[in-house]
Amino acid sequence: MKSYLIFRLHGALASWGDIAVGNIRPSYRYPSKSAVIGLLAAALGIKRDDTDQLRELFKLQFSVRVDTFGVPIEDYHTIQTPSEQAIKNDRGKDYWTRLDEIAAINWRVIQSQSNAEAGAIQSSRTYYCDALYTIALSENANNSISWDKLRPEITQINGLIQFLEKPIFNLYLGRKSCPLSLPLEAQIKKGDNCQQAINAAEFNFQEELALLTKSVETIAYYSEESLPYSQMKLSRRDQPVNKSTWQFTDRDEYYVSIKRGHDVSA
Structure with missing residues (x-):
């Protein structure tokens, strides 16, 4: 079995940067790997120009369960430029x-x-309201991580939990205007795949969050792992190459959609 770092993301607003053209700033419907690695780097106190440390985080395998996609909203945004x-x-x-x-x-x-x-820069920005996601990060057996490069006290993936509980920099959901609404409640779970590990995770505030998910009929998984019974293989351009220059490359992820109440781990 494999160890997974599991944590939950929820906020009143979230925005996961998609490819932007002109003054349109769209958002993916669920967290990008780049954004989650950025959140983890912020917790560890790693800056965008700390390329050696970030390169180690980029090696993590990324998976997400979308408990609810939330409601998309559009914001007309202006910035005065001196x-x-x-x-x-x-x-x-x-x-x-x-x-x-x-x-x-x-x-x-x-x-x-x-x-x-000079003048005002105008843009249209997409956010998702009341979305809920469960994140799973794991080591790739073919691309080992040098944990000591991140922090001397970290020797394996469970060493990240203490920084997610007490982050060095502020954490947010894609944009600085999107703070977390609930604690991450980071934990280590084992499983043969990310679905097993995510489903084994236990979180607080489940009754309150049930109000967000009561009308959701299906649960979606997106993972860099080859999932059992995956229905589609997607390509997504959010694998970080250099965070300081905002360079990304493509990565593959597998998609599974399961009817709520029938989420059986293979």
Whole structure:
């Protein structure tokens, strides 16, 4: 049997970046591997330019059970961009009072409005409301992880639990505006496959969460493992290559959809 790190993701809002074109910022319907590895890296205090450490996390095998996809919502989003001159003038300044900060903000707005190139960036962003996911991460037998490169005190996958319980950086669901609504409740479970391990996990607040899932008829699994009775093999461009330059490559994942109440682990 194999050991899996299992934890739950739930929030009022979540957004899992899809391929973006122009001012449209779509979201996948379920967590991307890149986002989950980013969450794990934040818990460990690993920054985007810590490439050696991130490279070890990229080796983890990723699986997710979608308990409910949530409701998609669209947000019309604008960002005011300061002019280059305003940025140069503002760089390196110290503000001792809130009044100083307000004066600097007003100055940047005036400078931006006087610059023909400055203005508001407009975008349309997709979020999923009240979604619920169960994540499973495991080691790949063909691509072993050097745990000591992550943290000296970590020797195997269960060493990640303490950092998910007390993360070094803030954790969020794809965007910084999407905080967690419940604890991750990270735990180690064993199984012949990710389905067995996920189904063996036990979480709190099940009665409260039942309100979100009561109308859900099927449960979906997406996994890098070859799942028993998989119905489809998908290709997804969310395997991180370099987080600091936002480079990704394709990876394969297997899909299984099971009627709720008939979720039998093979």
